[in-house]
Amino acid sequence: MKNLFAIATFVGLSLNTLNAQNAQPDSTQTRYLFAKPTSIGLYVQPEAGYGQLNGEMTTFGGSSFMLLFNKKWGIGVTGAQSTNRSFSPASVKPWYMNAAYGGVKLEYTVNPNAPIHISFPLTLGMGTVSADSLTNGRGGRKGDFGGNNNTANRNQYGVVIPGIALEANLLRFAKLTVGANYRLAFAQTLGTKVPENSLNGFNIQAGLKVGLFDIGTSRRKKQHHMSPDEPR
Numbered sequence: 001m002k003n004l005f006a007i008a009t010f011v012g013l014s015l016n017t018l019n020a021q022n023a024q025p026d027s028t029q030t031r032y033l034f035a036k037p038t039s040i041g042l043y044v045q046p047e048a049g050y051g052q053l054n055g056e057m058t059t060f061g062g063s064s065f066m067l068l069f070n071k072k073w074g075i076g077v078t079g080a081q082s083t084n085r086s087f088s089p090a091s092v093k094p095w096y097m098n099a100a101y102g103g104v105k106l107e108y109t110v111n112p113n114a115p116i117h118i119s120f121p122l123t124l125g126m127g128t129v130s131a132d133s134l135t136n137g138r139g140g141r142k143g144d145f146g147g148n149n150n151t152a153n154r155n156q157y158g159v160v161i162p163g164i165a166l167e168a169n170l171l172r173f174a175k176l177t178v179g180a181n182y183r184l185a186f187a188q189t190l191g192t193k194v195p196e197n198s199l200n201g202f203n204i205q206a207g208l209k210v211g212l213f214d215i216g217t218s219r220r221k222k223q224h225h226m227s228p229d230e231p232r
């Protein structure tokens with residue numbers, strides 16, 4: 001009886017070990033940090049925002065073009081500029097101030113399959129802030145300081161823009177985003193008409209991601225549900 005009990009115990013432990021090994025990835029197989037993605041995506045993201053420029057709030061508009069891997073990791077390019085051509089902070093009156101910036105955008109999305117989820121975008125790039133003269137009668141600029149081509153009224157910056165966004169899966173091809181970020185700007189060239197820290201500031205924005213977010217997985221799911229006898 002003791003021998004039968006020992007044999008049964010040994011067989012049970014062996015089966016349990018075998019099941020555990022099957023459930024876990026093979027530790028002898030080499031795994032890579034940058035493995036082949038299981039799905040890819042592609043989308044554009046127009047955005048409208050409201051944020052600080054020279055310490056005062058104004059409107060911004062921009063867009064991003066992104067590649068998406070495994071529905072979580074995004075990389076692409078982005079750009080934005082101030083849209084209120086009559087924006088004139090107290091420190092630069094009577095001239096108008098406008099800004100533009102852009103660069104490489106990286107983004108990580110947490111639990112993208114959930115109806116509402118969070119993403120963390122990060123932009124690394126360049127930006128400029130310019131001061132223009134008053135408008136003329138035809139709606140243009142007089143160019144008292146040579147317009148934006150005059151280095152006396154233009155600052156150039158390196159920018160780092162970390163942010164956070166709340167996303168909602170509206171449709172298969174569309175996501176609504178609402179978020180906030182902060183522009184950290186490091187002056188590279190300084191004009192005499194624009195304050196040094198003009199591009200630093202907090203921003204809020206809303207946008208719409210439109211594209212194909214899960215190309216590879218969708219195809220595999222379709223093949224998985226097809227019977228072996230069905231033509232592929």
